[in-house]
Amino acid sequence: MSNDGAAGQRNNNEKSRPSALPNHEENGSRKKPEFEIREMGVDDIAAVFHLGEQVFTADKTPTLYRTWDEFEVISMFNEDTEYCLVAETEGQIVGFAMGNVVTKKKSAWKYGYLVWLVVAPEFQRLGVASRLFHKFEDKMIEAGVRIFMIDTEADNLPALHFFRARGFGSPQQHIYMTYNPVATEQQKEKKRSLKGKKSGSNHKRVG
Numbered sequence: 001m002s003n004d005g006a007a008g009q010r011n012n013n014e015k016s017r018p019s020a021l022p023n024h025e026e027n028g029s030r031k032k033p034e035f036e037i038r039e040m041g042v043d044d045i046a047a048v049f050h051l052g053e054q055v056f057t058a059d060k061t062p063t064l065y066r067t068w069d070e071f072e073v074i075s076m077f078n079e080d081t082e083y084c085l086v087a088e089t090e091g092q093i094v095g096f097a098m099g100n101v102v103t104k105k106k107s108a109w110k111y112g113y114l115v116w117l118v119v120a121p122e123f124q125r126l127g128v129a130s131r132l133f134h135k136f137e138d139k140m141i142e143a144g145v146r147i148f149m150i151d152t153e154a155d156n157l158p159a160l161h162f163f164r165a166r167g168f169g170s171p172q173q174h175i176y177m178t179y180n181p182v183a184t185e186q187q188k189e190k191k192r193s194l195k196g197k198k199s200g201s202n203h204k205r206v207g
């Protein structure tokens with residue numbers, strides 16, 4: 001989800017680690033903190049960016065087709081403010097959801113595309129994403145959306161479990177390919193020279 005030099009490559013755990021860690025009960029189980037789910041404001045942009053940076057590291061999300069960088073947050077906030085939501089506890093942003101409404105030519109249907117859904121690792125499995133998704137869903141339905149879409153890596157099991165539990169299904173396979181013109185030309189050149197050597201040796205006279 002990030003390319004060379006983009007901020008998404010850096011694993012900036014220290015900067016983005018929330019200080020309001022979930023409390024633990026005496027029996028060791030986690031006590032659910034109170035979360036507020038609200039629309040994202042301009043002052044949340046930096047926190048959202050750093051939280052995404054913590055989660056979308058190059059090793060976890062090695063595909064390049066979607067890039068996590070500050071421009072992604074700013075442009076989604078700018079274009080689809082009402083579909084940018086945050087989860088907050090004790091003044092800390094611990095999760096966010098961002099998406100948009102997709103319309104197609106010659107179709108009356110509106111699609112709700114949830115582009116990013118993230119919960120800080122320390123606050124996962126506490127229902128934060130569920131609450132973010134519910135609010136996102138309500139807003140989208142209000143806007144006339146009939147079908148929701150998401151995309152994620154095929155091996156992102158937490159996300160797949162999460163979305164299946166929310167009713168998502170019919171996964172479609174999609175292959176991403178890359179092409180490097182310089183490397184391809186070098187390979188072709190190598191093949192040509194090997195072929196040349198071979199055909200040269202075939203014509204060698206014996207004796």
Ligand SMILES: CC(C)(COP(=O)(O)OP(=O)(O)OC[C@H]1O[C@@H](n2cnc3c(N)ncnc32)[C@H](O)[C@@H]1OP(=O)(O)O)[C@@H](O)C(=O)NCCC(=O)NCCS
Pocket residue numbers: 055115116117118119120123124125126127128129130131151152156157158159161162163165
């Ligand atoms: C996917 C993600 C958003 C889920 O957030 P979350 O706040 O932990 O989710 P919830 O607590 O609301 O989970 C609701 C249900 O989803 C399923 N689920 C969530 N995380 C799961 C996991 N790691 N393993 C198995 N099931 C999981 C469970 O059914 C869970 O219910 P339960 O806790 O009662 O069993 C979170 O793991 C995350 O931020 N991942 C990294 C970013 C990402 O991949 N985003 C999706 C693509 S943009």
